[in-house]
Amino acid sequence: MHPLLLRQLKREGLAPDSDVPERLYGLLDRISRAYSEADEERQLLDRAQELASRENEALCENLRAERAALEQKVEARTTDLQLSEARLRSLLSLSVDAVWEQDEDHRLRLVSDGMCLLTALPTERLLGQRLFDLPGFRINDGQMQQLLPRLESRASLREVACQFDRPDGSVRHLRISMEPAVNAAGQVHGYRGVARDITSETLAAQRLDCMARFDSLTGLPNRTHFVEMVDHAVARARRSGQPLAVALVDLDRFKTVNDTVGHAMGDELLRTMAARLRANIREVDSVARLGGDEFVLLLESCGSEGELSTVFNRLLAAIAEPVELLDRTYLLTGSVGLARFPDDGNDTSTLLRHADAAMYLAKERGKNNVQFYTDSLATQSARRFELETALRQAIARQELSLHYQPKVAATDGQLLGLEALLRWNSGAYGPVSPAEFIPVAEESGQIVEIGAWVLRQACWQMRAWRDSGLAVPPVAVNLSAHQFADNNLVTEIENALALNQLAPADLEVELTESVLMTEPERARGVLHHLRQLGLHVTIDDFGTGYSSLAYLKRFPAGTVKLDRTFVRGLPDDSDDSAIAGAVVAMAHSLRLLVVAEGVETEKQLEALRALKCDQIQGYLTGRPVDAATLAKNVLRPQ
Numbered sequence: 224m225h226p227l228l229l230r231q232l233k234r235e236g237l238a239p240d241s242d243v244p245e246r247l248y249g250l251l252d253r254i255s256r257a258y259s260e261a262d263e264e265r266q267l268l269d270r271a272q273e274l275a276s277r278e279n280e281a282l283c284e285n286l287r288a289e290r291a292a293l294e295q296k297v298e299a300r301t302t303d304l305q306l307s308e309a310r311l312r313s314l315l316s317l318s319v320d321a322v323w324e325q326d327e328d329h330r331l332r333l334v335s336d337g338m339c340l341l342t343a344l345p346t347e348r349l350l351g352q353r354l355f356d357l358p359g360f361r362i363n364d365g366q367m368q369q370l371l372p373r374l375e376s377r378a379s380l381r382e383v384a385c386q387f388d389r390p391d392g393s394v395r396h397l398r399i400s401m402e403p404a405v406n407a408a409g410q411v412h413g414y415r416g417v418a419r420d421i422t423s424e425t426l427a428a429q430r431l432d433c434m435a436r437f438d439s440l441t442g443l444p445n446r447t448h449f450v451e452m453v454d455h456a457v458a459r460a461r462r463s464g465q466p467l468a469v470a471l472v473d474l475d476r477f478k479t480v481n482d483t484v485g486h487a488m489g490d491e492l493l494r495t496m497a498a499r500l501r502a503n504i505r506e507v508d509s510v511a512r513l514g515g516d517e518f519v520l521l522l523e524s525c526g527s528e529g530e531l532s533t534v535f536n537r538l539l540a541a542i543a544e545p546v547e548l549l550d551r552t553y554l555l556t557g558s559v560g561l562a563r564f565p566d567d568g569n570d571t572s573t574l575l576r577h578a579d580a581a582m583y584l585a586k587e588r589g590k591n592n593v594q595f596y597t598d599s600l601a602t603q604s605a606r607r608f609e610l611e612t613a614l615r616q617a618i619a620r621q622e623l624s625l626h627y628q629p630k631v632a633a634t635d636g637q638l639l640g641l642e643a644l645l646r647w648n649s650g651a652y653g654p655v656s657p658a659e660f661i662p663v664a665e666e667s668g669q670i671v672e673i674g675a676w677v678l679r680q681a682c683w684q685m686r687a688w689r690d691s692g693l694a695v696p697p698v699a700v701n702l703s704a705h706q707f708a709d710n711n712l713v714t715e716i717e718n719a720l721a722l723n724q725l726a727p728a729d730l731e732v733e734l735t736e737s738v739l740m741t742e743p744e745r746a747r748g749v750l751h752h753l754r755q756l757g758l759h760v761t762i763d764d765f766g767t768g769y770s771s772l773a774y775l776k777r778f779p780a781g782t783v784k785l786d787r788t789f790v791r792g793l794p795d796d797s798d799d800s801a802i803a804g805a806v807v808a809m810a811h812s813l814r815l816l817v818v819a820e821g822v823e824t825e826k827q828l829e830a831l832r833a834l835k836c837d838q839i840q841g842y843l844t845g846r847p848v849d850a851a852t853l854a855k856n857v858l859r860p861q
């Protein structure tokens with residue numbers, strides 16, 4: 224019987240074996256089984272609960288473990304994120320680039336330290352401002368017009384150049400890139416941007432550009448820039464029908480001045496001249512430096528020839544104003560050549576070429592004057608070019624020859640020397656005057672070869688005369704600047720003398736002052752060398768250049784040749800008389816001989832004798848003649 228039933232019967236005072244009526248045995252048996260079944264069910268339930276509880280426990284344990292792992296992960300991620308944010312913040316604050324975020328309305332909502340540095344504005348002045356409305360932000364209108372549609376369509380911007388004017392007035396050049404900021408839902412909620420300060424690159428590029436377009440000495444535009452300016456001006460003039468003028472201004476004998484006073488002072492003089500030119504033209508006109516002592520001006524909507532003459536004569540007067548530098552006074556002059564659009568040329572290069580031709584004419588006409596281009600100048604330029612070409616063949620075609628002009632004693636007319644003078648009888652152009660072809664030979668550099676030929680020919684002729692029994696005085700040859708600069712000069716002289724068994728004293732060289740002053744130090748060295756060899760040296764055209772006692776003392780010359788311009792007016796012109804007298808006195812005080820050139824009249828001869836001039840050269844005492852005529856009429860037997 225089930226123990227619970229047994230206890231219940233006992234509590235009721237019934238002994239299960241005796242006191243319970245037999246008829247209840249079946250019932251008690253069923254109750255006892257029911258109790259047992261209930262026990263079993265309860266035990267099962269307990270067991271099930273126990274199992275469920277254990278499972279729950281395990282589940283909870285797992286959940287706790289997962290949660291802990293997750294929490295660890297989150298913590299690690301958060302740390303990573305914080306580190307990454309800190310890194311980003313540090314990088315942003317270290318970066319000199321400006322970084323920002325702006326909202327949909329382009330108002331700044333985050334700015335980096337770099338942005339504050341670049342704009343020189345504190346964060347609070349930046350936040351909330353529209354980027355493009357920031358005070359100081361500058362972008363050119365054309366570029367802004369291109370940007371607006373891109374911003375509206377939320378497109379990204381790359382490398383947009385703009386400027387920012389800082390509150391202190393300094394300007395920064397920036398290059399901006401921006402791209403849309405997108406939220407998790409893929410919607411654009413503003414822009415992120417970065418701006419790089421490219422001021423130093425921009426300024427360096429501007430400096431390079433400036434160097435490529437401006438002359439560093441004077442700050443004026445250079446040739447390249449000037450050509451562009453004239454190109455544009457010509458295009459404008461074509462549209463407007465207004466004439467324009469291009470004028471070349473070349474400082475006279477500047478090279479000599481430069482070599483005399485030194486390059487630093489020469490530079491200062493060039494700067495002074497540049498400033499004077501700029502100051503004497505209208506604001507709308509331009510002046511540039513082509514190089515050396517050559518300036519060029521552009522005058523748009525220029526006036527008539529008369530008005531241009533007035534302008535340029537005023538410019539020449541400005542150039543000729545004395546320049547006071549370091550207690551010294553310098554006097555310069557300039558020569559101007561003008562060409563006008565459309566009359567003298569239809570494009571820049573023609574205008575410049577024609578202005579150049581006109582400037583050469585101004586030089587030929589005595590310098591310090593203004594010349595306009597004319598068609599006949601074009602003919603002269605063409606002739607120059609043709610002569611230059613023909614001259615290249617002149618030696619090979621035996622078209623060159625020498626004439627000889629006597630130099631005689633002023634007192635008794637005794638033959639003391641000869642000057643060899645070059646003649647060219649061109650197959651194509653007939654006899655060409657040396658006054659015309661020598662400058663062409665000098666400009667084209669052919670004078671070095673031609674001069675060497677003169678030297679050989681003069682020496683050969685002396686030998687030939689002597690061999691035919693004639694007494695030959697020293698023969699002088701003219702040396703040009705190019706020859707004088709040629710390192711072979713002394714050797715060529717020695718060879719020509721040796722080849723013809725002549726003594727150095729048989730040969731004389733004549734050089735103008737400007738040849739000497741081209742490279743004074745070098746000239747002094749070469750002249751000393753020639754004097755040591757025993758050659759006689761004459762300074763030609765004396766009085767026209769930089770004649771001064773100081774210069775004469777520096778160069779070891781034996782004779783000065785008084786220029787014919789001072790002989791022409793003798794004896795009546797008091798200035799010429801005074802100058803001729805001064806030159807003779809000065810030369811004699813330095814123990815130099817004086818030969819007067821271009822003597823054409825007896826009166827001139829008398830005046831020169833009275834001034835104690837030593838020698839005479841001119842048509843009066845003998846014209847230049849060929850070797851055979853000289854041998855027949857002038858030279859005497861030994």
Ligand SMILES: Nc1nc2c(ncn2[C@@H]2O[C@H](COP(=O)(O)O[C@H]3[C@@H](O)[C@H](n4cnc5c(=O)[nH]c(N)nc54)O[C@@H]3COP(=O)(O)O)[C@@H](O)[C@H]2O)c(=O)[nH]1
Nearest residue numbers: 644645657658661677701702703820821822823841842847
């Ligand atoms: N570098 C070289 N230059 C040379 C050479 N040969 C000549 N020249 C130079 O060419 C210039 C012109 O020379 P040219 O036409 O020969 O004139 C010379 C004489 O004919 C001329 N002269 C002589 N006497 C008189 C005169 O009484 N009146 C007058 N009006 N002219 C006269 O003078 C020229 C000589 O001048 P200079 O040389 O100064 O003594 C001229 O500059 C020549 O130098 C050469 O081979 N090389």
